[in-house]
Amino acid sequence: MTTYDGTDSGKVALITGASRGIGYGIAEALVARGDRVCITGRNEDTLKEAVERLGSDRVIAVAGKAHDEEHQRVAVDRVMEAFGRVDFLVNNAGTNPVFGPLADLDLGVARKVFETNVISALGFAQRTWHAWQKDNGGAIVNIASIAGVSASPFIGAYGMSKAAMVNLTLQLAHEMAPGVRVNAIAPAVVKTKFAQALYEGREAEAAAAYPLGRLGLPSDIGGAAAFLTSDQSEWVTGQTLVVDGGIFLNAGVG
Template structure:
């Protein structure tokens, strides 16, 4: 496919294999699964993460000829700016942003929640996503188009006991998706993915030592794996989803089918 001149109504059209993605929080888990899916289809990818050594290892596994890593904390504005700057220097464009970086350092009822911790969760899970979206918008997407995928959670669309702070932040992520989809249209599509429990170190406390029991609650009979989310993110950043924006795709193994049962 030949590149065409870009206007506000006509984003730049290039082969999917020539596109570039920035995936935050991608040294392992869901973020890594997403980066892996995008690399597999031919994208060049920048991944971010807090741990520099783990990030380097992830870059090597993904294929260092097509992947770079930028270490830093997602909520740090300087890190957000540096990551986008590095992408533009290395690859010359940033078509896709996947906001996956997140934290959930507390487990317990909201009545006992330390408000300082609540602020940290919101800063990392929501404000950082907005910051990265602003950076990619200014650097490339405003003039050239693209897509943003925010990783939310089923905890953001239903009550989830003992992870209320996390759920509140993910509900905000769903609304952030709606707001950005409205503001960035027609050149940038913005959607979210809301997974249920996915087998990662991040979610380990929700199933460790009782995986069979946890999986039995799902009509499809298993917990999620990062590849489930990677495939969805690849779809939402592909030409096949060109008429989809402002949506939250629930990927839950059918767990919501059990709502109200019992």
């Protein structure tokens, strides 16, 4: 983990679903390079603990449900009040409450998945656009998944929502150019509580399928998000960066 060295980048990021896991890893990376950050999440206590670890002098938190439009408004307003700007938005909040075939999926559950994973991302993007980015520029990073760019048996609703995130990235990149760059990251399995069911009790077996020999870490996605919100990526927009430990290299093998 890279630690904050005292440099102030002058930039501000809003990261949804960042009290732990991938979102927290992204927050770590952006704080380390000198950004000020607002993190969101559902659990206030978990958010407080995250702020303490990240540094309460540079990080604030707003608790709420990502799909709640009032929460979206409050979060963006709070960033603007605290820091006066919001250069970067990272849409990481997501849910995957069901495991099974799409043919038997409750449509109410499908709607919930899309509300949390896709509609909330659009809502946050609209608000950061009007609050700051429309007139001042910036970047948006949407956290998609390799489930959104390939078949994803038994987590089909999640995969569908992440495919929608990839297309949302394209649409926003087109509409918000040239001032705002919009890209996505599509991770494979990352070692988080969210993905625990995919590797718990069989991590070595799961990791063996990856050419790079291990599952992902939140810091892997943090590094990718740091790049996509940096000047080094200023000619990159509308792209989905697959961060998968090489797992796609095995497609069709066997």
